[in-house]
Amino acid sequence: MYLTADTIDDLLNKVYRRLLRKRGAGDIVPTKGTNTEIYGALLLLKNPRARLSQSERKNTVFSCLGEFLWYLSGSNKLDFIQYYIKSYSEFSDDNETIFGAYGPRLFGSDKAPNQVQNVIETLRASSTSRRAAIQLYHGEDLAQNLEKRRKDLPCTCTLQFTVRDHQLHAMVMMRSNDAFMGLPHDIFAFTMLQELIARSLGVEVGQYKHAVGSLHLYATDIQSVLDYLDEGYQERVLMPHMPAEDPWPTVAKVLEAERMVRQGKQPELDQLPSYWADLARLLQVYRYSRKGARQADREKLADIKAQMTTDVYDLHIAKRQRQAPMPVPSTPLLFDGAALDARQPASADSNKR
Structure with missing residues (x-):
């Protein structure tokens, strides 16, 4: 499957409609629950700065930004990312760290090199190089998982960056991608990284390609996807350009x-x-x-x-x-002579996350 779009919302609309059409015929039941799967997908986002959904359902800039900064910090600490995304606690083996955290794998640790810096130096030395690749999913990850069942392994296998016609293009390969929860976050983080590297090299941002082995939609998210689609197509909004300097x-x-x-x-x-x-x-x-x-x-x-x-x-x-x-007032609110319970939300939207 090959889908192309100008913005993240245009891309999500196409992905979700294609997955919904496969319901039943494309269903599988892995460890995390029944889902509809498309095996072998390539998504092209023509303008990577159009990375923010403008929908009521998926405008998750705060969790996207928090997760991206967690990556940039090089941290694998649970308390950092759980501040933005509470469900990360489900993926910690020790309630303190995330085994598959991208930060140390991207930016280095005592046991790993700074792969992002290596990419930048590689492309500075040879702008046409095809070696500027980052590996996030390692062979030892699978071996360790066989010895001790890990709650989290990287879903991203590799990121490759190439400079062509003074533009930095990015291509990411995912072994597995949750289309509703994970895909918008991954595209946000990786296109932000793409722009950071482009600024480091003094080139423009090119296209972003996102290749996925198993692109899937969980049955529990189908109603949320239908609600998202019911909103219709969104306004096309781009994030501003990053400053043209060493970031x-x-x-x-x-x-x-x-x-x-x-x-x-x-x-x-x-x-x-x-x-x-x-x-x-x-x-x-x-x-x-x-x-x-x-x-x-x-x-x-x-x-x-x-x-x-x-x-x-x-x-x-x-x-x-x-x-x-x-805040809950200490005394009841009066409306037309009747006391209203101040603890009740003003609308059904009030408790929506």
Whole structure:
């Protein structure tokens, strides 16, 4: 199967419709539950900066950004990523780390090289090189899994980067990909990495190709997919261009800002380029709209939105503003003489994640 689209929403629409047509005939029952599978898929995203879904159902910029920064940090710690995606706890063998975490595999550890830096140096030395590849799924992963059942192995096998006509193209090979939960996150993270490497090389961002062995949709997500499709086609929105400079010194500052926000501290964002400062502000929006946030923090959301230098993220911020938990008043609210239970959500949308 080969599908091509200009934006992530256009691509998801095509993927989901194709998977729904295969229901029944393409069903398998692996360890994680019944799903409909397309075996052997190649997806082409023509504009990798159109990586953010604009739908109500899939505009998951906060979890996508959090997961990407987890990768960039080189961390395998569960508490970091669980702050953004609670379900990661299901994939930890020791309740502290994630065995298949991409960060150490991409950016190195005591036992592994910095593969991202090696790719950059390879393409700097020879822009037409075909050796600029990263391997995330290793042979020893499967061997270790046979000895001790691992809860998480990398779904991504390789990433390859090539420069052609002054553009950096990326091709990612996945052994397995959950089309509803995983695919939007993977495309976000890998196209962001593609743009980081392009900026490191001083070239433009080319096309993004995503090849998958088993592209599947779980039966438990079918209704969510139908709801997504019912929204119709979305506005075509692109993230701004990353600044045309060496990004890595700024990335280190963004990671420090992320750590501070996650710990409830206030980072200094004035020294960050507007592109990166806006992403750090999104982290603040997420912090101040989480369950248990103080009323004083919730009231900061409008101010943060006003500080953004682009309206690209307005839809995502507005959704968090609607979902921000309301404080429970000490006395009942009165409406037309009747007491209302302040603990009830204002609408069915209030508890939606």
